[in-house]
Amino acid sequence: MSAACRAPHSTNRSRSRSRAALLGAGAAVAALTLSACSSGGTSGGSGNTNFVTGSDGIATAGKGERQDGPKLEGETLTGKHLDVADYKGKVVVLNVWGSWCSPCRAEAPNFAKVSKDLEGKGVQFVGINTRDPQKGPALTFEKEWKISYPSLHDPMGKLMLRFPKGTMNPKFIPSTIVLDREGKIAARSQQALNEEKLRKMIDPLIAEK
Numbered sequence: 001m002s003a004a005c006r007a008p009h010s011t012n013r014s015r016s017r018s019r020a021a022l023l024g025a026g027a028a029v030a031a032l033t034l035s036a037c038s039s040g041g042t043s044g045g046s047g048n049t050n051f052v053t054g055s056d057g058i059a060t061a062g063k064g065e066r067q068d069g070p071k072l073e074g075e076t077l078t079g080k081h082l083d084v085a086d087y088k089g090k091v092v093v094l095n096v097w098g099s100w101c102s103p104c105r106a107e108a109p110n111f112a113k114v115s116k117d118l119e120g121k122g123v124q125f126v127g128i129n130t131r132d133p134q135k136g137p138a139l140t141f142e143k144e145w146k147i148s149y150p151s152l153h154d155p156m157g158k159l160m161l162r163f164p165k166g167t168m169n170p171k172f173i174p175s176t177i178v179l180d181r182e183g184k185i186a187a188r189s190q191q192a193l194n195e196e197k198l199r200k201m202i203d204p205l206i207a208e209k
Helices: 016-037 102-117 135-145 195-207
Strands: 073-075 081-083 091-097 123-130 151-154 175-179 185-189
Touching (some): 073 151, 102 123, 102 135, 135 151, 175 195, 185 195
Parallel strands (some): 123 151
Antiparallel strands (some): 073 081, 091 175
16 A cells, blocks of 8 residues: 555544544544545445446446436646536546546556547547646646546546436546446446456447447
8 A cells, every 4th residue: 555545643642632633533534545545346325327237347327227427517637628518429438537546547558548549439538637636746647648638627526526326436536437429327437447448338339329
């Protein structure tokens, strides 16, 4: 576990009341820290999502059983305004990531490659950069891994909370959600993706009529 993922440890040895208060605060910080470092898993909270989860951890919903995606708009890492609704008519791949996240670094080359391969094929990638208080580390991440598509800057995770109940779990980063051409949530993964799994989420939606 990296230093960023370690739970804080109190060394306060003053009076019991002060120590209890400090330990309580430390526990809260630890919970947030562990949440920010989680990856993998298939749980997305309660809610009737109509997802069917395969053994590969990819969850899909049939064409007639999908929920509308949330309203997602804001400022990108490069300072431009982006509204995901403007991409309606395309398959939209939403990837939640952070520069501090080791699994995000592992999957980044796959997202860079597939996004390039699918240019001009009716697919738009959009990142949601979260828990990076400053844009600098995130911009460095994008440059290092040659990420060419835009990312919304969501340092407090507010955009993640807009997803319908059960479709997005803020504890799991990276996460990927794919919207069909009508803007409905068609597929979800709450783990780092290799190229094969990423294409498995996207290709059926490209083929949909």
